Amino acid sequence: xxxxxxxxxxxxxxxxxxxxxxxxxxxxxxxEELTRxxxxxxxxxxxxxxxxxxLRIGEGRKKAxxxxxxxxxxxxxxxxxxxxxxxxxxxxxxxxILPKPQVYKEMKIELFNPSPDxxxxxxxxxIKKGEEKGVDTYGSISESIxxxxxxxxxxxxxxxxxxxxxxxxxxxxxxxxGYQECAGKDLDSIDFEILSEVALKKCLDGKNPxxxxxxxxxxxxxxxxxxxxxxxxxxxxxxxxxxQEKRSFLSLYQGQxxxxxxxxxxxxxxxxxxxxxxxxFEGVPKRHxxxxxxxxxxxxxxxTATAIxxxxxxxxxxLPPTDSSFGPLPSNLFFVPGNKKLEDLIxxxxxxxxxxxxHYVNAFLDPIKVLATGMTRxxxxxxxxGKIKKPIKNxxxxxxxxxxxxxxxxxxSEKVILPFFGGFCSVPxxxxxxxxxxxxxxx
Amino acid sequence: xxxxxxxxxxxxxxxxxxxxDVRIVRRQREExxxxxxxxxxxxxxxxxxxxxxxxxxxxxxxxxxxxxxNFKSTVDKAFAIAKATSSxxxxxxxxxxxxxxxxxxxxxxxxxxxxxxxxxxxxxxxxSNRIMREVSGISIALSEMEFFKEDKIFLSxxxxxxxxxxxxxxxxxSAFAIEGDDIQRRSYPNSFGGDYRKAGWEFIEELNLLENxxxxxxxxxxxxxxxxxxxxxxxxxxxxxxxxLQVHESCGHPTELDxxxxxxxxxxxxxxxxxxxxxxFQYGSEIVNIVADATHSxxxxxxxxxxxxxxxxxxxxxxxxxxxxxxTSRETAGIIGENSNGTMRADGWNxxxxxxxxNINLLPGDKSFEEIIESTDxxxxxxxxxxxxxxxxxxxxxxxxxxxxxxKNGKIGKMYKNPYYTGITYEFWRNCDAIAxxxxxxxxxxxxxxxxxxxxxxxxxxxxxxxRFRRVKVGGK
Numbered sequence: 001x002x003x004x005x006x007x008x009x010x011x012x013x014x015x016x017x018x019x020x021x022x023x024x025x026x027x028x029x030x031x032e033e034l035t036r037x038x039x040x041x042x043x044x045x046x047x048x049x050x051x052x053x054x055l056r057i058g059e060g061r062k063k064a065x066x067x068x069x070x071x072x073x074x075x076x077x078x079x080x081x082x083x084x085x086x087x088x089x090x091x092x093x094x095x096x097i098l099p100k101p102q103v104y105k106e107m108k109i110e111l112f113n114p115s116p117d118x119x120x121x122x123x124x125x126x127i128k129k130g131e132e133k134g135v136d137t138y139g140s141i142s143e144s145i146x147x148x149x150x151x152x153x154x155x156x157x158x159x160x161x162x163x164x165x166x167x168x169x170x171x172x173x174x175x176x177x178g179y180q181e182c183a184g185k186d187l188d189s190i191d192f193e194i195l196s197e198v199a200l201k202k203c204l205d206g207k208n209p210x211x212x213x214x215x216x217x218x219x220x221x222x223x224x225x226x227x228x229x230x231x232x233x234x235x236x237x238x239x240x241x242x243x244q245e246k247r248s249f250l251s252l253y254q255g256q257x258x259x260x261x262x263x264x265x266x267x268x269x270x271x272x273x274x275x276x277x278x279x280x281f282e283g284v285p286k287r288h289x290x291x292x293x294x295x296x297x298x299x300x301x302x303x304t305a306t307a308i309x310x311x312x313x314x315x316x317x318x319l320p321p322t323d324s325s326f327g328p329l330p331s332n333l334f335f336v337p338g339n340k341k342l343e344d345l346i347x348x349x350x351x352x353x354x355x356x357x358x359h360y361v362n363a364f365l366d367p368i369k370v371l372a373t374g375m376t377r378x379x380x381x382x383x384x385x386g387k388i389k390k391p392i393k394n395x396x397x398x399x400x401x402x403x404x405x406x407x408x409x410x411x412x413s414e415k416v417i418l419p420f421f422g423g424f425c426s427v428p429x430x431x432x433x434x435x436x437x438x439x440x441x442x443x
Numbered sequence: 444x445x446x447x448x449x450x451x452x453x454x455x456x457x458x459x460x461x462x463x464d465v466r467i468v469r470r471q472r473e474e475x476x477x478x479x480x481x482x483x484x485x486x487x488x489x490x491x492x493x494x495x496x497x498x499x500x501x502x503x504x505x506x507x508x509x510x511x512x513n514f515k516s517t518v519d520k521a522f523a524i525a526k527a528t529s530s531x532x533x534x535x536x537x538x539x540x541x542x543x544x545x546x547x548x549x550x551x552x553x554x555x556x557x558x559x560x561x562x563x564x565x566x567x568x569x570x571s572n573r574i575m576r577e578v579s580g581i582s583i584a585l586s587e588m589e590f591f592k593e594d595k596i597f598l599s600x601x602x603x604x605x606x607x608x609x610x611x612x613x614x615x616x617s618a619f620a621i622e623g624d625d626i627q628r629r630s631y632p633n634s635f636g637g638d639y640r641k642a643g644w645e646f647i648e649e650l651n652l653l654e655n656x657x658x659x660x661x662x663x664x665x666x667x668x669x670x671x672x673x674x675x676x677x678x679x680x681x682x683x684x685x686x687x688l689q690v691h692e693s694c695g696h697p698t699e700l701d702x703x704x705x706x707x708x709x710x711x712x713x714x715x716x717x718x719x720x721x722x723x724f725q726y727g728s729e730i731v732n733i734v735a736d737a738t739h740s741x742x743x744x745x746x747x748x749x750x751x752x753x754x755x756x757x758x759x760x761x762x763x764x765x766x767x768x769x770x771t772s773r774e775t776a777g778i779i780g781e782n783s784n785g786t787m788r789a790d791g792w793n794x795x796x797x798x799x800x801x802n803i804n805l806l807p808g809d810k811s812f813e814e815i816i817e818s819t820d821x822x823x824x825x826x827x828x829x830x831x832x833x834x835x836x837x838x839x840x841x842x843x844x845x846x847x848x849x850x851k852n853g854k855i856g857k858m859y860k861n862p863y864y865t866g867i868t869y870e871f872w873r874n875c876d877a878i879a880x881x882x883x884x885x886x887x888x889x890x891x892x893x894x895x896x897x898x899x900x901x902x903x904x905x906x907x908x909x910x911r912f913r914r915v916k917v918g919g920k
Contacts (some may be wrong), residue, residue: 031525033524036896038706039531042502045524046899048793049508052490064485069492069509070469082487090559091569097675116504123531137711140896149509179709245583246621256493304479325476325483329706337676359712364830365843365863368624370920373863375713396832396865438866442715442840 001111002029002147011151015055018080020087020282022058022096024152026321027051033114034142040127040178041110045116050335055083055279058360060095065321073209078322097315098152099284099304101322103392107276109161114143122167122187126196128136130171135203138170143187150283158283164275166419169196170378171203175443176201176391179357179378181224183417183424185275194307196205202356202379209391212382218352218409220345220383223416227373228336228358230265234330236367237402240268240292241327247367249402257293259295260408264336266290267301269316274332274417275424283434289315292320295406301327320421331423338411338428345410345431347386348398351435353395354388355383363401375441396439407433445604446778447511448493452598455518457496460525462498462538464599466750467491467511473557476587477568480576481692484587492792497521501535502528507793517779534561540778541753543602548747551631551740556590559644564588564624567614571652575618578660578668583619586638588647588891595792603752611743612646613639618660620667627666627860629659629845633684634828635678639902640741645801655691662846665858671919672847672859678822679864679915680815685844686886687804687905688828693868694726695803696732697837698760698892699786700766702798710896712835715868716766718779724768727872732806732858733761735770739786742802742904743888746788750796753785760803761813764873772798783905790899797895802886806907808878811908815877817853823917824848824855825862826867833868841865847917879908 002010009245011025029051036044055066060377064086066079119141130137146162165187165301170179181201184190221229242248249258268285279285282304290298303318317328346354356379363372375396382389412429419425455463469491476484494507496520502530504525508517556564566585575584591611591788598604615637617630632650633636640646681689697714701707714912716724739745746755751773758767769779770786775798787796816824830843847862848855886906891899 032897034896035527036706037531037708038708040703043530043706043797044505045503045528045899046505046795047520047524048494048506049510050793051509063482064487065828066487067490068620069486069490070609075489075491079489086487086561090482090485090565115757116524117530120527120531127531133917136705140709142618144898168709172705172708177708247626249624252624289687322474322488325478359835360832362830362832366626366861366920367623368626373830373832373843375832375839376691377835379751394834394839396834396841400840408828439841441834441836441869443836443838 007147007149007159009158011016011149013016014076015151015402017076018057020057020059022098022153023100024056025145025179027149028146030144030146031114032142032144033116034140035116035119035121035123036140038108039139040130040137042123056096056321059087061092062090063096065095067322078355081115082124087130097304098154100154101154102158102283102285104158104278104285107270107278109163109276110185111145111161115225122192124191126169128186129196129200132187133172133200133204135171138172139168142166152283156283160278162277167192169199171200173203175208176203177378178206178207178433181418183275206379206391209393212392214395214437214439216434216436218349218353218433220349221430221432222354222356223429224357224426225355226430227418227420227425228361229404230333230335230425232361232363232370232372233401234333236363236370238330239327240300240310243300243307244306249368249370250300253299257295258297258402259292262338262408262411263292263295265292265333267330267333269327271332271333271334275336276425277423280316280318281320284316284318286316301328301330308383308423316389322381329421333420333425337413337415339413342407342409342412342429343381343416344394345412345429346383346388348410349383349386354383354385355384356380372401373398394441395437395443397436398438399436404432404435409433448596448598451495451514451518452600455497456517457602458522460497460499461501462497462600465493466595466597466789466792466918467493468593468595470791471592473590473672475564475568476585478585479583480572486632488667490791491544494789494792495521495566496795497525498536498710499525500529501831502532503536505526505795509854511521526747526764533536536774536824537777538773540780541555541773545604548605550641551618552610553887555613558643567652571656573615574653574656575660576618578657578664580620581618581660581663587617588614597750597752599752605748605752607747609641610643611639611641612643613637613890614650614652616652616656616659617632618663620663622667627663629663630737630827631659631885632653633887634845635672636890639743639890641743641906642747651712666846666860668901669858669860672823672862672917676910676914676916678819679914680819680822680824680850680909680911682826682909683885683907684827684887686907686910687889688831688842690733690803690805690905690907691889692831692833693837693840694760695800695889698770699798700771701768702774703769704778711894715836715838720766722767724766725764725873726869727764728875729764730808730878731761731764731872731875734759734784734804734806735801736804739802739886742886743890743902744801744904749785749787750785750789756784769796770800788901790901792899794899797899800903801899802904802906805878805884806880807879807884807908812879812883815879815909816850816855819850819911821850824850825864836867859919862917864915866915871915874913875910876913877911879910884908896897
């Protein structure tokens with residue numbers, strides 16, 4: 001950790017050295033560790049210490065971005081030389097607009113030191129559970145601490161920290177697999193006991209899956225499946241840039257009730273129910289954005305460039321400068337949970353499918369409808385008369401996720417926090433009617 | 444790099460470890476893109492640092508840092524991690540043997556793209572973008588270019604000292620036509636950034652972006668009026684861009700031995716090509732021959748040595764339709780009683796090497812592309828990657844393309860939009876009855892293959908020519 005004062009002094013020194021009219025520095029320092037295990041042993045155990053300095057500069061109606069990890073004077077001088085050439089050789093087109101100084105809410109974020117020994121102890125317990133039931137154990141546990149700071153030539157300075165842990169457990173038998181995953185503020189906030197219990201039960205219950213004909217079924221999507229749905233909806237739909245380029249459903253249906261009235265989704269980086277990210281990569285504080293209220297899509301998220309185009313304020317959703325051409329993305333998404341237990345959702349299904357998790361979901365087929373195809377995996381079950389009847393082989397779905405959110409019938413009270421586009425997402429389980437399965441596989 | 448590398452290796456070797464390797468890597472990247480006449484991306488990136496991999500009591504530990512001055516704490520971290528690993532593991536890792544080497548290698552190119560004036564690069568992007576936007580009905584025009592340079596040194600406690608320099612160039616253009624909720628895209632020479640090679644500026648000039656800009660823009664607009672491809676089971680001919688992805692997803696990934704052995708199970712998945720199938724399983728028809736070739740002259744998956752110091756090789760994965768080989772590392776090859784065939788690569792200094800595709804090439808057949816079309820009475824021709832999905836054992840796949848054409852009586856006819864095809868990997872390849880010859884064979888560059896945790900992006904290649912498949916389920920939406 002560098003700390004706020006050291007970061008400020010460093011960025012101020014660089015700021016003075018840079019000759020351009022408009023300039024923004026973003027410094028990201030992170031320490032990330034990850035323990036991966038498979039076949040009842042740790043096969044990969046890594047730690048990385050990263051530093052990236054981003055420079056975004058503007059001169060008149062010209063702009064450019066650079067990044068580097070090597071902070072010696074020679075490297076920085078060389079980069080400034082290249083940036084000068086890049087500015088000189090581009091036509092006048094678009095001005096770089098940087099945010100003004102901002103006020104930040106004081107947030108209490110607990111720091112921790114990643115520990116390979118602590119992770120190893122957790123892994124031992126997870127493996128022991130599998131050994132007792134005669135199945136093999138897989139998964140990963142990671143810990144991450146980050147410092148992010150932004151300084152620009154308008155006088156803005158932001159400094160914040162982000163810490164989180166992430167756990168995945170999986171058990172595999174000869175004919176089945178079970179999986180669970182969760183993120184938290186630190187390792188202690190993740191209940192690995194429950195995570196591994198649930199994954200193990202799915203593996204044991206999923207043995208000897210049977211074929212099921214594809215077709216339209218009522219589904220109960222557990223939170224791990226819902227996060228995949230939300231990733232696609234957000235990627236293709238909730239960016240102001242996608243809306244401005246008319247490639248988002250928002251450009252057609254903003255303000256219209258196209259989703260089930262049960263659906264409420266917002267983004268809020270300061271909501272303490274999630275993992276706090278105080279500001280974005282432009283130093284703009286995270287704002288609460290109601291993305292969907294009672295089934296009506298209301299607004300995308302904005303960065304500074306897209307906000308200016310729509311005569312709005314940035315909502316604090318800018319990506320790192322080298323990715324800024326993509327536009328903004330939600331980074332702390334909350335799908336508001338319902339009142340019923342997941343088991344109540346299942347018990348209300350006459351004949352349908354319980355999906356633990358999706359795999360390899362892709363909606364480039366039709367970005368506006370978010371027409372996605374993907375597979376189920378790690379625990380797919382047939383529900384009959386409100387009860388889990390039997391495990392079934394994995395199915396392929398081809399389904400518009402816009403339409404699926406329109407078909408939401410019930411929402412679970414259980415929710416899970418999961419990583420999401422460099423941020424986090426809190427999602428419940430969903431009961432959805434007429435979910436379209438189009439193919440089967442052999443396991 | 445060499446001196447500091449030796450210092451790090453010496454320090455780590457004195458800790459009493461079984462094995463240690465050190466990689467120091469400098470990467471430079473230049474990304475330029477123009478969207479609708481606006482310079483959207485003008486990014487210059489440089490990253491420099493090192494990673495150290497330690498095997499202690501048969502257990503792995505890895506640590507990396509941008510801070511080479513303070514290398515001792517990073518090495519100590521890797522050692523502490525290896526100790527933590529060894530506290531859990533009952534089985535010990537052993538590495539298949541290699542011959543240590545001291546050598547240097549540079550990929551070949553004619554014109555260094557980093558020395559080409561920005562003005563020249565930007566002119567090409569703005570001009571191609573203007574041509575696309577002049578076609579009535581185009582909503583978004585995107586022109587992109589990327590140059591990549593990597594200098595790295597690998598040192599190991601077994602005595603290897605390998606320096607390699609890689610230079611790669613790529614470019615592409617895409618035109619989008621949007622009408623209501625219908626969005627159609629055409630790209631050249633491929634979608635998602637174009638095509639990439641181990642080459643210099645000369646490759647960008649060979650691509651002829653300007654000559655193709657109007658063609659793809661008109662196709663994108665025409666697609667808005669085209670009918671969706673009807674659902675049916677038919678004969679399918681795939682162009683090279685789509686077939687490259689088919690090879691990538693349905694042959695490249697399932698032959699990665701780490702996936703087969705389960706070490707990617709909780710993330711990317713496993714593989715249907717289990718150990719018992721090797722040498723016995725009919726993966727495709729007899730004309731299907733697929734090799735992993737890291738020795739190709741311009742493929743993104745080419746190098747002299749992998750990130751474990753194993754020399755680049757060419758080996759069969761599928762021979763005369765039979766599944767015969769895997770992509771291996773020193774650790775995984777040892778498990779099946781072999782030596783590594785050299786496919787371990789890391790995404791920069793901060794990530795650990797894992798098994799990655801090199802150039803996974805479908806060898807050419809004996810008919811010309813024209814002869815394949817002429818000998819097809821009734822079928823569909825599809826081109827250019829649009830969407831992709833495959834199950835976690837790499838069996839059930841679903842791929843969408845940008846454009847399709849009907850083939851009737853040996854001639855290409857009506858255009859269709861939103862085409863997709865779907866199937867089971869081995870059934871699909873067993874129904875391959877024609878592969879175009881050398882004349883239409885080239886290695887396509889795929890710079891964005893994701894795998895591993897933390898996620899790593901690999902730059903890989905796929906040599907293919909168009910091919911024909913019988914009895915394939917296709918459709919539109």
